[in-house]
Amino acid sequence: MKNKTLKIIFTLIAVLLIIMLPNLAKADVHSVQDDLEGQIGGGTPDDTSGETSSTTHGAVAGADKFLNSAVGSPINQSATQEASNTLANTLLIVGVVAAGIVSVALGIKFMTGSVSEKAQVKQVAIPFVAGCILVFGGYIIWRIVVTLLSNLE
Numbered sequence: 001m002k003n004k005t006l007k008i009i010f011t012l013i014a015v016l017l018i019i020m021l022p023n024l025a026k027a028d029v030h031s032v033q034d035d036l037e038g039q040i041g042g043g044t045p046d047d048t049s050g051e052t053s054s055t056t057h058g059a060v061a062g063a064d065k066f067l068n069s070a071v072g073s074p075i076n077q078s079a080t081q082e083a084s085n086t087l088a089n090t091l092l093i094v095g096v097v098a099a100g101i102v103s104v105a106l107g108i109k110f111m112t113g114s115v116s117e118k119a120q121v122k123q124v125a126i127p128f129v130a131g132c133i134l135v136f137g138g139y140i141i142w143r144i145v146v147t148l149l150s151n152l153e
Helices: 002-024 029-040 051-069 077-112 115-152
Strands: none
Touching: 002 077, 077 115
């Protein structure tokens, strides 16, 4: 019963993550690919040195374009903050759903089980409560750190 419940919970978490993760990546993949192709693009061939010099010149030119492209492009803080908030909220929802499912399953097993099953539920309840404290405490600590760091700006 325990293994089956854990498999169901992990399957639900995996399905939720698969559904929610595409919303986290909001970058325009085509524009990133175009930028990279422009930065890596080859240089002009060198007639005197042959193909090796041309390839080296193209690699150096591409590296220079890549390094110079970062000079005027600061990190988009609002997009980073939005992605971070989305990820944290998604993980919090997954944690709440998982904790709810496990607590309902433990409660039903405790109410309907025999004396030995009630003892097993009590043994499982201690790590369950510790896990809930870790998950929700971690979220609260993350939220406090983000709030404090955003107030510094």
